[in-house]
């Protein structure tokens with residue numbers, strides 16, 4: 001369901017929208033960087049009570065100077081709350097480095113354990129599938145051992161673009177929510193619904209986490225594909241941009257969102273295998289390696305059942 005949003009355009013970053021009435025909730029944003037600040041400001045714009053937590057004192061100082069609630073440590077929440085975890089999850093070369101996430105979640109658990117009420121701890125950072133159910137839930141369980149506070153975990157990854165973070169946070173194209181808890185799913189849905197955009201709800205955190213990584217890998221693959229096309233076009237002294245601009249309009253893979261997304265099939269038909277071989281062939285003959293196209297052929301050969309495309 002979409003709801004209309006009226007922006008007050010007198011603010012430079014359109015951060016002061018007027019929304020339909022909402023039930024204000026207590027939101028704690030842990031990690032007030034690009035994602036945390038944009039998410040927290042969007043929640044403030046909706047009329048929620050938002051408290052930012054960031055281990056960097058300079059960030060906390062800036063937020064306090066802006067008139068926002070902020071601290072370097074999470075305070076024991078009074079009443080129910082929704083905690084959105086937005087800390088960095090950098091690469092360690094072989095996967096995600098979860099050191100900061102682990103520290104943040106342990107400290108959230110420690111703080112919640114000293115209070116009462118019902119709390120949703122939702123991971124907004126990008127993590128590997130299974131992280132919330134295994135690592136996050138496990139850490140919280142051990143911190144909350146003898147506490148009366150109730151906690152459920154959820155995943156609601158962020159899809160904003162860094163260059164337009166503030167606007168993307170108040171106008172998301174898609175919101176993805178995953179949790180085994182119906183309470184968490186309903187609460188998070190109510191939280192993000194007024195912002196509009198597609199809302200996709202999963203009954204596991206793992207599916208929600210996977211969507212976000214697949215989303216980024218899809219973008220990465222498209223960029224890499226056209227980089228390879230550029231090199232091939234260079235062989236002929238052609239500007240690869242002019243080729244890409246036509247192909248994104250002519251290829252059904254680009255114009256039809258449902259094309260090719262059913263997994264488990266090799267591509268077949270008259271043209272795709274033949275033309276892939278042809279492209280790899282003439283690039284190789286010209287001395288140009290095409291590792292992505294080679295990988296496309298290898299992946300396709302690993303499936304036996306054929307789905308016919310043109």
Ligand SMILES: NC(=O)c1ccc[n+]([C@@H]2O[C@H](COP(=O)([O-])OP(=O)(O)OC[C@H]3O[C@@H](n4cnc5c(N)ncnc54)[C@H](O)[C@@H]3O)[C@@H](O)[C@H]2O)c1
Pocket residue numbers: 030031032033034035036053054055056059086087088089090100101103104124125126127158159160161162163
């Ligand atoms: N930047 C983007 O465009 C973008 C978009 C979508 C998703 N993401 C993902 O969101 C997550 C956050 O990214 P970001 O770009 O906002 O990071 P960032 O570096 O801009 O901000 C992270 C903040 O977390 C704080 N922090 C670190 N450890 C903490 C802890 N233990 N407790 C509290 N605060 C702590 C840091 O001081 C910093 O202010 C990452 O997983 C990233 O992959 C980023």
